[in-house]
Amino acid sequence: MINTTKIAKSNLKQNKSKSILIIITIILSTLMLSSIGIYIVDAGAYQKENTIKYSGNYQGILANVDEKQADILSNHADVELTGEMNGVGVEKLEDDSNISLAYMNEDALKLNSFEFIKGKLPSKENEIVLDSGALKALGYKNKDLGEKIKISYDDYKSDKKIEKEFIISGILKTSEISEAGKYYYAIISESYMRNTRDMSQEDFNIYVKFNDKSNLSIEQAKEKLDKIANDIGLDTINTAVNENYINALKPDMETIMGGVFVGLVIVLSSILVIYNIFYISIVTKVQEFGKLRAIGATKKQIKNIVFKEGFILAGIAIPIGIILGYVLANIIIKSFMDIDVKSSRLPVILSVVVISFISVVLSLLKPMKVASKVSIVDAVRYTGNKISNKSKRKGYKNINLKRLSHANLERNKKRTYMTLASLILSGTIFITVSTALESFDAEKMAREHFPYDIEVRLSGYEMNSDKNPKDNLNILQMDNPLSKDFFNQIKNMEGIKRIESARSVKIGMEDYDVEFKYDLLQSINENDVKSLNKNIIDGKINLERLQTGDEIVITHVDTAKEMGVKAGDKIRLTLYDGDKKIKKEFKVQAIAMGVPSFGIGKDFIDRTLKYDSTSSLGIYTEEGKYQEIKDSIKKIAKNNGFLETDFIDSRIESNKATISFIKIMGYTLTGIIGVIGFMNLVNTMITSIVTRKKELGMLQAIGLTNKQLVKMLNSEAMYYTSGMMIGSILFGGILGYIAVIFLKKTGLSYATYSLPIVPILLMIVCILIAQFITTYLIGRSFNKESLIDRVRYSE
Secondary structure: OOOOHHHHHHHHHHHHHHHHHHHHHHHHHHHHHHHHHHHHHHHHHHHHHHHHHHHHHOOEEEEEEOOOHHHHHHOOOEEEEEEEEEEEEOOOOOOOOEEEEEEEEEHHHOOOOOOEEOOOOOOOOOOEEEEEHHHHOOOOOOOOOOOOOEEEEEOOOOOOOOEEEEEEEEEEEHHHHHHHHOEEEEEHHHHHHHHHHHHHHHHHHEEEOOOOOOOOOOOHHHHHHHHHHHHHHOOHHHHHEEEHHHHOOOOHHHHHHHHHHHHHHHHHHHHHHHHHHHHHHHHHOOOHHHHHHOOOOOOOHHHHHHHHHHHHHHHHHHHHHHHHHHHHHHHHHHHHHOOOOOOHHHHHHHHHHHHHHHHHHHHHHHHHHHOOOHHHHHHOOOOOOOOOOOOOOOOOOOOOOHHHHHHHHHHHHHHHHHHHHHHHHHHHHHHHHHHHHHHOOOOHHHHHOOOOEEEEOOOOOOOOOOOOOEEEEHHHHOOOOOOOHHHHHHHHOOOOOEEEEEEEEEOOOOOOOOOOOEEEEEOOOHHHHHHHOOOOEEEEOHHHHHHOOOOEEEHHHHHHHHHHOOOEEEEEEEEEEEOOOEEEEEEEEEEOOOOOOEEEEEHHEEEEEEEEEEEEEEEEOOOOHHHHHHHHHHHHHHHHEEEEEHHHHHHHHHHHHHHHEEEEHHHHHHHHHHHHHHHHHHHHHHHHHOOOOHHHHHHHHHHHHHHHHHHHHHHHHHHHHHHHHHHHHHHHHHHHHHHHHHHHOOOOOOOOOOOOHHHHHHHHHHHHOOOOHHHHHHHHHHOOOOOHHHHHHOO
């Protein structure tokens, strides 16, 4: 009885070089599949956790809810959790820090991702919880639980300054956003709220988490939230969806599709290499399979032998690849993600195991079929070379190393072409990816959306706050921080080349059933028109007609859909000029994708509005003066809590970091694919030596030196490497150009095509070094056997 398992194991031991090459190939492909899979899953979990960290984990919020409605809401069938929040007042400090005093129940803390450092929620009237940033801002950095503090705040209802002594019952962790915006929290007890307010006049903000666990779209969430509002007798104008959280619950399809594409490339590359190695191995073992057939082995048993060889090697390589992939993914995640991600990696690992085994099985199908078809007669006749159908074979009167190399390549054209195809595929992928990666320029990326050197803009304002009406944009513009005096102060600095200013006006859409009743009407210039023209949905933009004020551009497609308008329609909007309202009708000139929701000419805004509506200043500096001006503007803007600065060098550095990460990932991936492809060349060279051991021994017996042998092997390898270089540069150059054009059409207009000379030269150098080392080691190993043993060798 033939033991196929023992034969498979013996074959693997006998052909160690083949086994090692296949193991390395499977390890590399499994490593990449597992690391990419884990990274994608963890990136999704990271995005979700990060969103929860900064935006909370509630699906919607209901504003202006009275106590009776809040009680009904907490028992609503569609609601799992309701977090109650009622603002009481705010303390504004000299350094522009704001400490908001509010009542919040435990569920509100959960839904807004507040974390206790220590302590608990206040229960007594004189107890309070503050975040660590608030304690620091108040000068109580070293205060602990049970200690007394004084807070002097502006009461929202009475507009009076109230000073109160509290005992600290808990300390919360301050978020990065709160730290950056200097906006901190102090949470009072329910009893303090009730004893200091007329509860019949109080309104709550209620954070809502639905019972429905399915991934709702923003539209579905809005519909459900509006239904809940109607059920409790609340106007739907008071509902808002937490879009960030809802979007974070959905899988990032772009990342997933990118991972699937990369995974397919890796799988196909590894299948090609494993198939080639097994195929070459089988066609060189025809006599062995013939002998097995002669002693009674069936076709099925021959197939089993080949299958078990692959299965054993996969069983060794896949666990190693999984472990290495897990480690690599952790290194990447720890380097680029600042939180502990708690995603389930087991499904990814199991999927990779299955995919890897399927890849091995697919690569074995043809070799198994070829092996099972070997007949006893074929085995006896087999010489290791492909027999030509031609009756005559061209010969040479004189033989040299070049002709010997060429003759060997001609013996088995299929093997030669398969190896060459595998190498060209790897090289083409490398050059295509390199071209795409090298097309990114950090400064061009920054200048795409940030044409100036420095920007100062309004920030931190509200659109329709009843509690902080002075912070509403229209009221803020009555004493605009970006006034003409501020403009002139900047303009008079030495080294200023020019300043571009933009306008923003608060508008109301009371006549339309839209989610957000207030939005921005922003001035647009020629550069904005160029950008918007690339994303036109309907109509055509004409800047001259926009300056008249009769026509308007809607730059947010969803807003146009909500309003139910198209290009050519007329709309009515309310413009807020300080404490006054201006009703005006506009013709929709065009609809395009951009921000914010509406655009019009700056001349119209300046003519129509009394108050200064400047919302940003784009500053261009003279050469050598940038840093000096940057430092001066930083100091000026720091003194006003409503001003925010942005700088070109910060954007460039941020882009450089992003590009570096993408390049590391891209070159690592293509490098591994290249190594997988190179395994084919190594296998071909080893097989070439083994199958010609007797022939080469005889050549050495009649005078072929070891140096000439290595030279001949290098000549054969040079055929593959030169073919790879020519094919890779040709196909990679074409595909790289197409890739850059594709990037431009998908919105990356800053992508610039150039042949990646340095990466190509590095690829060529690495291939040549690897080739010479491989041929040297193969030749050295070959020469370890005695000449007599080589001459006597019979496959």
